[in-house]
Amino acid sequence: MAEITPNSLKKNTKFFKRNKSFERSLNIYGWIFVSIAVILLAIFLFYPIVNSLILSTMSSKGIVQKFVGLNNYKKLFHDEVFLTGLKNTFIFFIIQVPIMLLLALILAAILNDKTIKFRGVFRTGIFLPAVTSLVAYTILFKMMFSLDGFINKGLLSMHIIKNPIPWLMDPFWARVTVMIAMTWRWTGYNMVFYLSGLQNVPDELYEAADIDGASKMQQFFHITIPMLKPIIVFTSVMSTIGTLQLFDEPMNFSQGGVTGATIGPGNSLLTMSVYIYNLCFKYMPNFGYAAAVSYVIVFLVAILSIIQFKVAGDKK
Amino acid sequence: MKVKRVVGRIFVYLFLIIAFVVSVFPFYWMITGMTNTAVDVIKGKMTFGSHLIDNFKVLFTTYNIKRIFFNSIKISVLTTVGTLIISSMAAYGFEVYSSKAREKTYAAIMLSMMVPFAALMIPLFKLIVKFHLINTHAGLILTSLASVFIIFFFRQSFKSFPKDIIQAARVDGAGEFKIFTSIVMPSMKSTYAAAAIYAFMTSWNSYLWPLIVLQTDKQKTMTLLISSMSSAYFPEYGVIMAAIVLATLPMIIIFFTLQNYFVQGMTGSIKQ
The missing domain is CATH 1.10.3720.10 (MetI-like)
Structure with a gap:
């Protein structure tokens, strides 16, 4: 196995160019690896957190909703x-x-x-x-x-x-x-x-x-x-x-x-x-x-x- | 001086023995309880009785215990397997391919650990209704597949995985997924075991979210069954004890067979 260090890579300009596109592809792989979890968390964690905050400024009886500002908190x-x-x-x-x-x-x-x-x-x-x-x-x-x-x-x-x-x-x-x-x-x-x-x-x-x-x-x-x-x-x-x-x-x-x-x-x-x-x-x-x-x-x-x-x- | 030492020692052991007995006694009582009648249980009888078979008969005839036990197993196993795959992949992505955008995403995810479940509950319930997943096991499993704590736990362990090995594998021409599945995953077996125990236990013991999502008796879990049995007008305490033993036994078996992973799964994340 060849020994690769950051310095030896930089010295080789040809390799360095290839390395850049390589880094870009690594970045894509990074997103692929985290994607499922991030999508699930966005739907089942972040959306509810934000939605709940918005909801707390609403009065909702059944299906009818109306904006009441901080009234819920005052109540x-x-x-x-x-x-x-x-x-x-x-x-x-x-x-x-x-x-x-x-x-x-x-x-x-x-x-x-x-x-x-x-x-x-x-x-x-x-x-x-x-x-x-x-x-x-x-x-x-x-x-x-x-x-x-x-x-x-x-x-x-x-x-x-x-x-x-x-x-x-x-x-x-x-x-x-x-x-x-x-x-x-x-x-x-x-x-x-x-x-x-x-x-x-x-x-x-x-x-x-x-x-x-x-x-x-x-x-x-x-x-x-x-x-x-x-x-x-x-x-x-x-x-x-x-x-x-x-x-x-x-x-x-x-x-x-x-x-x-x-x-x-x-x-x-x-x-x-x-x-x-x-x-x-x-x-x-x-x-x-x-x-x-x-x-x-x-x-x-x-x-x-x-x-x-x-x-x-x-x-x- | 020496006498003082000895007296101190005696007090320390006394303290330990009391703590031990108090901790373990309810388990003993739970086991004797399932052999007793309701009246004996509530009157605090401490010895074994002769109603073990009767209690289990009631459990199997009055309640659909086989199905409910299987429901719990199914939900916990599927949640655990899914969580391990999805969360370990995410942790690997965050740790090995670092970028500023992903680091910010990770920070936001970690910060959400401070938000209690109660604050998510209402929108989450509405989502599940909208997706027609109410009263389904899918509704339970889907919402707990990506676990913030387990992502954190895996990332802490991946930190100590030598990056040179990943580089070397790349030079050898291995693809990124191949590296993850055939090099990283197999060498992190103990991390996976610890995370599996944590995920299984969380799912097995959960109460509030299943209480909201699952509405019919057929879909219920062990935890929900025990809760509803004890809030009946005339609770059959001996039968409840039998159900509690059934619900607790899997965790105790896992604990005693995989004790080291168990403790690691709970505390490993804060080694740093």
């Missing part, structure tokens, strides 16, 4: 149901995400320590929830947290509580249940990200810290967290996107599922995505208004992501 501020959805979504986001990520970080830091026995078994077991479908695990938890179910029975028999907790019948406890379930499903998943990130951290760093007499706690805050910062930002942005469009869990935790009158006791589990679904498919369809709600999620994801990147960047 949102007075919409009790929307505000409930916004509040619920934020409660889940602010409480559940930090607890889950911290738990995942601690577990990763422990399981990265090579002196721990049965590391593989622990890692596999803790990751296992991540293979379940969101619907399946939600229903599993719904059964476990029923009034005379497994969890209450366990807590009563251990004398931790005197009366059964109304897990899914009380707004406060319903939210707690959803957060416990979500933490179960996603902690191991996030832990795996941190573990793979920790593989790039040399063991010598921890050994040196050990010799210097740093405690495990100090090592966690001064080595593990700073070294994992980019991955922590990545996982927290991913969790933000995931939590802001929470749908499968609230829908399946609530009595009656998709057809239920309220989502959780007193709509305590109603999220923005659930509201969008209801606006489109449950009540008299109002696609324009639903599109406005969906763009609120887009704006919130963008703002929260920027904040997270900024916070991480400043500390550097």
Whole structure:
């Protein structure tokens, strides 16, 4: 095989001319390779994104559509149901995400320590929830947290509580249940990200810290967290996107599922995505208004992501 | 000092064991649950019962479980195969033949990862209605063939593929598609395996989009079946448990047989 370097090509002018047409043909091949995906994405991703934004400025009842400008967005501020959805979504986001990520970080830091026995078994077991479908695990938890179910029975028999907790019948406890379930499903998943990130951290760093007499706690805050910062930002942005469009869990935790009158006791589990679904498919369809709600999620994801990147960047 | 160490160790193991038991217990409970009656399940019975066959009988006679399971398999396999071909080709095109226009296209595609599905849902639904694909599996598959995340994932792996080999093959007279199909693809087997698991799992577990597109019982998937079973007036919890096991088992089998690819498929993309 002949050795070809850019320099040897340039020296040969005849080859260089041919090379130019060759480059052009390569460019065409480039477009051919990406074409199917680009066409599909244009139709099923970019068109909907743009269309949804346009739709959000329309009022649509049935087939009749008319332009209403920002009225849909203005209406949102007075919409009790929307505000409930916004509040619920934020409660889940602010409480559940930090607890889950911290738990995942601690577990990763422990399981990265090579002196721990049965590391593989622990890692596999803790990751296992991540293979379940969101619907399946939600229903599993719904059964476990029923009034005379497994969890209450366990807590009563251990004398931790005197009366059964109304897990899914009380707004406060319903939210707690959803957060416990979500933490179960996603902690191991996030832990795996941190573990793979920790593989790039040399063991010598921890050994040196050990010799210097740093405690495990100090090592966690001064080595593990700073070294994992980019991955922590990545996982927290991913969790933000995931939590802001929470749908499968609230829908399946609530009595009656998709057809239920309220989502959780007193709509305590109603999220923005659930509201969008209801606006489109449950009540008299109002696609324009639903599109406005969906763009609120887009704006919130963008703002929260920027904040997270900024916070991480400043500390550097 | 030494005592403190030992006590610390004990706490660490205690913590790990609790995390492990909490993570694994629901799987155990799911398996005992499918052998119990509805009342036993809801009352939190933890031991095996004798209703396994009864539960499966109900599952097979009341619900068209064979067809629904096959629907899920069909949709997930076709989506996975299609996604792998289309997304890996696109990633190869973006990585190997770089140009400014394509780089901008790629950036736009990546940025769209931030847009939640809820924002696409309504126009996407209207499109599917317009194309007469409502209540068809084609409607589900077609819309998920080009996966942004998998394009990103493949491109990250193609970055480490030596470009000299591609050049050498060109000098030897191999066509561009031939290079891709007979040199690049075979040497990236583990990347394909990891992406396949990711694509299969996403499709197998998806709920919201199938809920919108598929409307009749005949077309339903496992996820939709479980959801509708549990929202019935008198849910048959033992039968639901059996269905949950059926829906979860394929993923658990894939996980334990291809564990390394599995984890790679989830985290490989952020190695850099």
